[in-house]
Structures are given as C-alpha cells and as structure tokens.
Amino acid sequence: MLKGSCHCGKVNFDLLIKPTHFTECNCSICYRIGAIWAHADESEINIICNDEDLIDYIWGDKMLAFCSCKFCGCTTHWKDLDAQQSTRMAVNMRMANKAELQNIPVRHFDGADSFEYLD
Ligand SMILES: [Zn+2]
Numbered sequence: 001m002l003k004g005s006c007h008c009g010k011v012n013f014d015l016l017i018k019p020t021h022f023t024e025c026n027c028s029i030c031y032r033i034g035a036i037w038a039h040a041d042e043s044e045i046n047i048i049c050n051d052e053d054l055i056d057y058i059w060g061d062k063m064l065a066f067c068s069c070k071f072c073g074c075t076t077h078w079k080d081l082d083a084q085q086s087t088r089m090a091v092n093m094r095m096a097n098k099a100e101l102q103n104i105p106v107r108h109f110d111g112a113d114s115f116e117y118l119d
Contacts, residue, residue, distance in 0.1 A: 002038070004095030006074035011049040011067075013076060013091045015040060022093050022104055027111030029057075029066060033075045036106055037090040045091055047077060 002015040015038055023037045024030070030037070049069075056065040058081065068075045076095055080086040093101055108118040 002093070002096055002100055004076065004091060004093065006069040006072050006076050006095060008069060008072035008074075010053045010071055011047070011069045011074070011076045013048065013095070014046040015091055016044045016046070019104060022101070022106045023090075023109050024106050025109040025111040026113075030111060033066070033092070034094065035075060035092040036094050036101075037078075038093050039088060039090045042079065042083070042087045042089045045077070045089055 002018070003012065004015070005012040017040055019038045019040065023039065024035075025037065047067075053070050054067045054076075055070050056067055058065045063081060064078050065081055066075055066078045074095060075092055077089060077091045079089040110116055110118050
C-alpha cells in the first residue's frame with residue numbers, strides 16, 4: 001500500500017494497489033499542477049479527510065473534479081463526477097514519500113495533443 005498526504009496533513013490517501021506505472025500528463029491542468037498520477041479504481045483508493053477540507057475544481061465538460069486541500073492548496077486527487085459511468089480516479093503521488101516510489105516508472109502522457117503515451 002502507498003500512502004500520501006497534503007503538506008499540512010489534513011488530506012490523506014491510501015492507494016491499496018501497487019501500480020505498474022505512474023503518469024505525468026501535459027494537459028492544461030496537469031501541467032500546471034505538476035502532478036504524478038497513480039490511476040486506480042475508486043475501490044482501490046481511500047481518501048481520508050473531512051469533506052469540508054477539500055476544494056473541488058471542475059471546468060470544461062465537467063467530467064472530473066480535481067480536489068485540493070483548502071488549507072495548504074495541494075492537489076491530492078481527481079475523481080470522476082459520473083460514478084455510474086466510470087469509477088476511475090487518480091491520486092497525486094507527489095504527496096507520497098519519494099523513497100517509496102523509486103521502483104515504479106513514470107510514463108509521459110500527451111494529454112495536451114495526441115492523447116497517447118509518448119514513450
Ligand atoms: Zn493540506
């Protein structure tokens with residue numbers, strides 16, 4: 001299990017699986033956040049926080065919410081807003097202990113343009 005937490009510690013997560021890779025994406029939002037995502041099914045991720053400590057950022061086609069700690073501003077995860085259609089979500093591994101991530105490769109996803117992995 002991999003754990004992460006925002007800077008102030010109010011928002012924590014557990015990733016219950018060990019992913020084969022993480023994803024860095026260059027789309028307009030991921031590029032700005034600088035996130036390294038671990039994608040999983042929502043059943044494989046526990047978000048541990050008070051709901052009122054999160055800010056959801058929702059824009060465009062309103063498919064996803066990017067969730068950040070209201071206090072320290074760290075973006076900890078995104079979730080699908082239509083859980084009936086998709087239970088995919090992702091946690092930002094920049095919130096995790098670097099040493100625990102070393103054996104898992106980071107793949108680069110071209111979310112800005114081709115929507116394919118660049119490696
Ligand atoms: Zn925080």
